[in-house]
Amino acid sequence: MxxxxxxxxxxxxxxxxxxxxxxxxxxxxxxxxxxxxxxxxxxxxxxxxxxxxxxxxxxxxxxxxxxxxxxxxxxxxxxxxxxxxxxxxxxxxxxxxxxxxxxxxxxxxxxxxxxxxxxxxxxxxxxxxxxxxxxxxxxxxxxxxxxxxxxxxxxxxxxxxxxxxxxxxxxxYLSTGAAALPLIYFLLFLAYAALAAVWVAVLLRKRLAAFRIHYFMLAVVILKALNLLCEAEDKSYIERTGSAHGWDVLFYIFSFLKGISLFTLIVLIGTGWSFLKPYLQDRDKKVLMVVIPLQVVANIAQVAIDESSPYARDWVNWKKVFLLVDVVCCCAVLFPIVWSIKNLREAARTDGKAAVNLMKLTLFRQYYVVVICYIYFTRVVVYALVTITSYRYFWTSVVAGELATLAFYIFTGYKFKPEVHNPYFVIDDEEEEAAAEALKLDDEFEL
The missing domain is CATH 2.60.120 (Jelly Rolls)
Known part of the structure; x- marks a missing residue:
């Protein structure tokens, strides 16, 4: 015994x-x-x-x-x-x-x-x-x-x-708690398709103010939409026949591209590429060189987990690898945002454009908080929902995670949308004095 x-x-x-x-x-x-x-x-x-x-x-x-x-x-x-x-x-x-x-x-x-x-x-x-x-x-x-x-x-x-x-x-062939997933994923695909159409209209209307990163944001939304479409078809075929009939391959491909592009986008926005500077510093490039290979490993681990049962001898090891890599990627993408906030704080005291830099600083702080909330919700709260909800309502955790992701995409697009008259550079003297006072109070802020 x-x-x-x-x-x-x-x-x-x-x-x-x-x-x-x-x-x-x-x-x-x-x-x-x-x-x-x-x-x-x-x-x-x-x-x-x-x-x-x-x-x-x-x-x-x-x-x-x-x-x-x-x-x-x-x-x-x-x-x-x-x-x-x-x-x-x-x-x-x-x-x-x-x-x-x-x-x-x-x-x-x-x-x-x-x-x-x-x-x-x-x-x-x-x-x-x-x-x-x-x-x-x-x-x-x-x-x-x-x-x-x-x-x-x-x-x-x-x-x-x-x-x-x-x-x-x-x-x-779908578990009773996952029976609604094909419809849910298809509806989410329609939502991202509509979001991509709106973003295209914004780029066409303000193409003179659009940077390269705005087109990259469009590519990320399109990849996410295709990923959801393939996942809807994957689950639909499994429900009817018990086999994915190749849709799982397309799902893994678009999931791989979506994962890499999303983390790359967060790094690029966090470094201020196109918004604050038209180039990447060496340390920013190193973050990308770390995040992209890690995303490759994470996707390989995810495929190994999905395509094998818990019987497989390496199943538990692959699960640990995926969780570890996911945590490392989430931590890595926060560093560029912290660096940008630090640079903006220093610039606000030296270049005489306190109000301009303060508004940029406020924006990047908001983005930093939203990224942390997004990571926490999709990695912790969603997992908690899986463990505490009944098996019949497994789909609720999927909906919660996907709605959080959709909200993150919308927030990013709204805050960093192209503007012909950039509000960061239209500031009068009174706002400049108010910003200087705010910078004095800003010293108390700590990440």
Whole structure:
């Protein structure tokens, strides 16, 4: 039991770290795995849930192993916590014995009724297929239990979890909490398409005052819109067929371009490129040289996480890499804004244009605060929503994150829009004196 405990605790951690996924049809290769608990996929079932499980090429490291303690089961997070408690209290010796889990298939059903002289408990390279109907709604994880100490197993697992439509009977391969995502992503695509159209109209009307960065901002909005369109199609195909049919590739491409362009835009605005100066300093270039490769790594990690189940040996490592890189990128993009604020504070005292620099300073301070709020909301608050809301309302965390992103785009465009008569340079003497007084009070401000 002492040997089982580390694996059980690891399984609890894995189950707790799950986020509701699309759970498309997935094929997983298990090779000589000796883990006590092997989690595969998670899915939110309705009253008409179905699990299709096909396992082939089952081979055991010990020919005479007790296969009664090998099998697949479904469990919710809450039920699994109680199962672990039952194991620790020695009420049961294997999760398959608990009444809190739903046993899908036990390998003792593969026993050879007429064992051959070699003493094999099941035929070598056995296979089976089963269809399990799930009528109790909930968020369930498909898990394989191996309660035979020292036994290693190899097999190919094909799992398909879906909910049948009550009216048509057709399968819907999206988890119940993600069923609304195709429509949500498409509506968001329309919103960004409209935002891009508005920005094009602004650039055409004020093209004499437009800088290169304004056109770069347009490119970022277009990439975001295409990213949402591909994600809507990706989720739509998965819902109908269980497979993305190539839309996931387009989604990853545009997600990669959108991620790099967005962080690059924040760095360029933070350095004041085009607004304060037509060039980048060496330290600004170094930030870009750090952020862009990190975004490449983050996107690779995201693909590895999405395309593999928690069974994959490197799944947890890739998840950690993605979180670490994301945090580093978020911190890196703040430095250029801090540098610009510092430079504006110094310039406001030396070049005789206190009011001009004070207004620019106020703008960059506002942008700094908004960037921090955007990062905090999309990285912390959204994750909190995923963990505290019911699996049926997983889509609410997606909507919250996307609306925060849309608000950030609108704020950036509004504050840094092209102006023919730049208000920063139309300041009279009274405003200049007021700005000088404000700069005296500004010394108390600390980031």
């Amino acid at each position: 002492a040997l089982l405990r580390p694996f059980l605790l690891l399984a609890v951690a894995l189950l707790a770290s799950f986020r509701p996924s699309a759970a498309e049809i997935r094929v997983t290769e298990v090779r000589s795995d000796g883990r006590t608990i092997i989690p595969f996929d998670e899915f939110g079932f309705t009253h008409n849930g179905v699990l299709e499980l096909n396992v082939s090429g089952i081979t055991l490291s010990e020919d005479s192993a007790n296969v009664d303690q090998l099998g697949f089961f479904l469990s919710t997070r809450d039920a699994w916590i109680h199962v672990v408690q039952q194991l620790q209290d020695h009420e049961i010796t294997c999760p398959l014995e608990s009444s809190l889990v739903k046993n899908v298939y036990s390998l003792d059903q593969l026993k050879n009724p007429n064992p051959n002289p070699s003493g094999l408990s099941i035929p070598r390279s056995s296979s089976f297929g089963t269809v399990f109907s799930q009528h109790d709604p909930g968020q369930y994880t498909l898990v394989f239990a191996n309660c035979v100490r020292g036994l290693r197993i190899s097999m190919t697992v094909r799992s398909a979890m879906y909910n049948r439509d009550a009216r048509t009977g057709r399968p819907a």
